[in-house]
Amino acid sequence: MGYTDIDDVLGSRKARGSRNVQPPTAGRSQRSKLQTVVKARYRTLPTTGANPGRGRASAVLRNIDYFTTRPDHEHAHRISRDLVMPEGRVNLQAHPEQRQALFERLAADRSKYLYHIVLSSGDRSMSEKDTERWATAVLHAQGVSRYYLAVHAGHTGHTEHPHAHVVLPRDTRLTREDFFALRKTGDLEQQFHSRLYRHLEESWKERFADQTTSSGGTPRGVEESESSDQKKTIDIQFG
Structure with a gap:
């Protein structure tokens, strides 16, 4: 059985035959306020046959292989991406023994x-x-405790839109409300991380300025090797 499309991704395109995901009472103007976009499709996993468990595992792994090895921006070569799970991460292409463990x-x-x-x-x-931080935060906020995720952004990006592919095995179908909650939570998480980043960056700049003023120079442990036209960044670890 093939996949059934639910909603298109990364903007305004609509898949042929797809159903728009929106809350039952929400109008078009309300949807437009949400920046997070979601594409989803599902399939019913086999329950019959000689070994339905292996059939399910093969179906999931084919899906995982697809988004962990998609080509780069230029489509020049395939990228081996990590598979992120709640309990950790693994690169299935580099560790075939862990791939077999995942299959089982x-x-x-x-x-x-x-x-x-x-x-x-x-x-x-x-x-x-x-x-990755944003996508996992969205899933955790929605109570999703079982997922397989791969990131397409930065040097692992496939398009100009940073995004995350997520495989969710489930016992029940997701509802319109579930998808709307994903979009709403995505916006809230993005706003939170943006405000937190700005706050930490401003605090860092204030401390840097205070230390520079009191010492009459550059504080210890801070090297200004960047040129004036380069953007300085701060790597902030969450959790």
Whole structure:
């Protein structure tokens, strides 16, 4: 059985035959306020056959292989991306033994549905780390405790839109309200991280200025090797 499209991704395109995901009472103007965009499709996993568990595992792994090895921006070569899970991360191409372990784990899973969801905040400036933090925060905020995620952003990007591919094995179908909640949570998480980043950056600049003034020079541990026309960045670790 093939996938059923639910909503198109990364903007305004509509897949042929797809159903728009929106809250039952929300109008078009209300939807337009949300920046987070979602594409989702699902398939019903096999429950019959000689070995339905292995059939399910093969279906999930084919999906995971697709988005962890998609080509780069120029489509010149494939990129081997990490697979992010709640319990950690793994590169399946570099560690075939862990791939086999994942296959056995998926074969034992009795989920009925397999969702492939693409999440994007709409912010083209997000790095690979930013996108991963944001996407996992959105999933955790929605109570999703089982997922397989790969990031397409920065040097691992596939398009100009940073986004995350997520595979969700589920026992029940997702509803319109679930998808609207994903979009709304995506906006809230993006706003929170943007405000937090600005606050930390301003605090850092204030401390830097205070130390420079009191010492009459550059504070210890800070090297100004960047040229004046280069953008300085701060790597902020969350959790």
